[in-house]
Amino acid sequence: MENRKLKLYVGADFISAFAMSAFVALKEKQLSFDFVKVDLKVKENYQGNYRDLSLTCKVPTLVHDDFALSESSAIAEYLEELSPGHKKLYPQDLKQRARARQLQAWLRSDLLVVRKERPFDLVYFGKKDTALSDEARAAAERLFFVADRLLEEGAENLFGNWSIADTDLAIMLNRLVANGDPVPARLAAYVRRQWDRDSVRAWMDIERVAPAIRS
Template identity: 35%
Template sequence: MSRPKLYSGTRNASSWAMRAWLALRAAGVDFEEEIVNIVRPQRFANLKAVGRISPPAMVPVLVVDGVAIYDSLAIMEYANDACGGRLLPVDVTQRAQARSLAAWQHSGLSNICARISFESAFYPEKRTLTAVETSECERLFGVLAKYVAESSGPFLFGTLSLADLILVPTIVRLVAHDPVVPSRDAIEAWTQTLLAMADVKEWMRDARLLPPIWSDDYLVPGQPVDLRVIPDPFDAA
């Protein structure tokens, strides 16, 4: 059996690849990696090439014994299977809850802060969140706070699960904008635990070395541009 190969994406752009990569690392899967450059204009030719091994022509893709697993959540589930299921809670109801959270994230997280892309987490200056973004952020943090309180931490369901891992890029991009919301304190210990994970730090270290990728969607039409430098939790890492 050859080592599985992960086709991942540019470190400061591919939040979906990050999720799959984190789950494979957490599961202890020994895999090789090819980082596909998904920055324009190379993106188009590179993803076309990915299309030769994967129907959606997107990253991430994990090739195991010649078979392509071509979706981040499917790769995360594969990682969980590969380590005997320890990346989901043992309890059936909790497992379903963890899967609900993972599915919510995977299906777009109700567009919470849609303009706050993963790329934006690496901008040297960030804009202030809008009132709607702030309230959407609180809605998410409030949900997460409940899980943390019920499990007593350190992770959403006690031990590390796919639910924590799939949320890492979202937490990175939101926290990078320093949201001032009531539930932030309640998830602070969980947030710091996530950000202190060696694999998260490794991905983020590489991502921060790359030139930021500007998205025109970042600025909100009609809202004055107010950019500010926010202390980066990875500065000290």
């Protein structure tokens, strides 16, 4: 496997938070891979070749030999088993590992209103001027509650050593931090620590072009 490069299909604009999560997982595992860019603006992800590859028509999709896998949390779990000798993406403790996966699932299935009102492109291109709706503020409070419960006082990471769940939580929190929305100080500091990881910096260093019109 080490002699065969993996391929990571991502949106050509390199904006997707989920693509970022998969990229960070690959970088933390120190695995070689090639990018394949998918033009989401012309709905290339719905066209036959990519649809057949990804099944879900979403980015990212990881390709390893003749196996293709979409959904960033599934990609992280696959990489963990594919390359167990490299840096761990998940806690080694059974219950902590289950909690990390619970958090990943929740971040992807809830908080849609936060993702809608604070799209991830603002992390790259600057904040939005609109205030959060009441619904979004309530969702943000749920996010803060979960993060506060899971992140012990004074802890650098959620479960002792870093895990991919730290990146995923920081991604969601940074939608608010980067926009200047009110975020508890220790959670904002946690985001800054996570954003200082080499794997995250590598993603942020990718060159992007700001959209001409931002909604």
